[in-house]
Amino acid sequence: MCRDYLRPALLIFASIAVGVVGWSGHVLLLPVALGFPVLWSIARTRLVAALVSAGYFLAASRGLPQGVATFYSSDIWPGLLLWLCASLSFVTVHAALWATSAALRPFRYFLAAVIMTIPPFGITGWAHPVTAAGVLFPGWGWWGLGFMTAGLAGLVTRIWPAVAIAFAGLWLWSAASWTEPRLPNGWRGVDLELGASLGRDADLHRQRDLIATVRNAASDGARFVVLPETALGFWTPTVERLWTAASGDADATVIVGAVVVDPRGYDNVLVAIDRKGGRILYRERMPVPGSMWQPWRFRGESGGARADFFANSVVAVDANRAAPLICYEQLIVWPVLQSMLHDPDFIIAIGNGWWTEGTSIVAIQRAATTAWSKLFAKPLVIAFNT
Template structure:
């Protein structure tokens, strides 16, 4: 009887360890997440598979309760509630697709991988093991993604030890030869340490400080300067005039985060500004569910919240180049980056505002995941965060 309980307990604790280590924020440890499908497949009952899935997901997203508490300046309980609710989609999908039938298990796990990559379940598809493709197969592009998907399916078969050994070989080779994504020529991403004030302090002095930061970063070799999400606060005609005037005597182009407000809510956007003026470059496809994206407001006739543009503007034109923008939360899920890669952009630009994640590994995970995708598709990467 004791042995009957020992195996499930060991599987659950192992799944927690895989979630903690794989999603610690160290890019070369992302392949540890591939231990999850193995543990899921060797669960002997559907209920144990559900607990293994919950252990992995909750461990991987462990920074959420503390981050939500900081974001709302509240106690830990709202964060815990959101943490548990977010795990429901992952657990539900992997519980429904689990099967004791070894012959159909690879196909069913493949379906789970796909379902957790695209909306609606992909909206909370964090900690997706397929993200490790960039570490195992850097530069292989769609072929690498295909091999990663096949490897995930192989890890839920009876020959999983052989598949694991093969994937480990790719992992070790990649770790020995690893190089970080390059920065595009002429670009510079500026990290800020302005905490909660970024985007909330909207005075003229803050804009002047940002302009001074851009002038310090812009050089003959860096004509494009990227600033984090929310760097400009609310995008208004006055803010546009201030920045256009400041850039009139130079050749620099600034890409910065801002909020575009109207009566129905607001868009989280990237703005491009140069001496000729400013324009909305990109509207965020998937804002943070719950804290930013609140679709239920419209059900009750209320306004507010951030709009989600879902599959809009996967690539944008900047000068003569085409970029794949990813704002904050989009770096944690799968479909925005894959949708952008379908259009073969020249580089990726990733921005975020992570002041609320202090004491967690969330920003480190965002950076690691984005860099892994950039390496998979051999794309240069511009990245900028506020903390």
């Protein structure tokens, strides 16, 4: 009787450990997440498979309750509720596709991995083990993604020890030769530490401080300077004129986050500003579900952020093409893969993570984006506010 309870308990505790360590925010620890499919496959009942899935996902997204409480200046309970609700899609998919037949498991897990990659389930497809492909197969691109997918299927078969040993060897080789993604020539990402005031305090004094920050970065020779998400606050004609005038005779172009509001709602955007003026460069494809994107609102009801889903996956910047990723898009899989289909020259990743203080959320965003950058051998520009 003790053994009947001991094995499931060990599997659940192991899945929690895999989620905590794999998604700790250290890019070289991402392959630890590959322990999840192994634990899922050796569960003997659908209930245990569901509990293993819940343990992994909840551990990987453990920073959410505290982050939500900070964002809304509330107690922990709303964050806990959102945390549990977000796990439902992951747990439901993996529990429903679990199979008692060993022959069916590779196909079933492959199907679960695909479902958690693309909308609608992919909208909350955090902590996807396939993200580790950038650590195990740096520079391999789509071939590396294919080998990673095949390896994930192999981890749920009886030969999983051999697959795990092969992955461990690739992991050690990669760790020994690891280098961070390079910056594109002439680009500079600027991290800020302005807390919750960034984007909310958008008075003239703050705008002038940001302009001075850009000038300082440009003085080092940067032709393109990237600032974090929502750094400008609301994108208005007045703000555009101020920044255009401040550009003067400088050759630098500023790529910065802002918010565009209209009667139907708002867009989280990237704008490009130079001495000739400003333009909207990119509209966020997948804003944060719940707090920003609210699909349950009735048609015509205003207030939420729009999701452009599969639009503007790459944007033109000067003579190059960039793949922008704003905040939440760095935690899920399909936005970056959609962008990579168009073979961009580099990746721009921005965020405003002031509300994540005391959690590993920003570190996880950086780690995931770094892994994708390494997989496809793309230079990377990052700019975050904390």
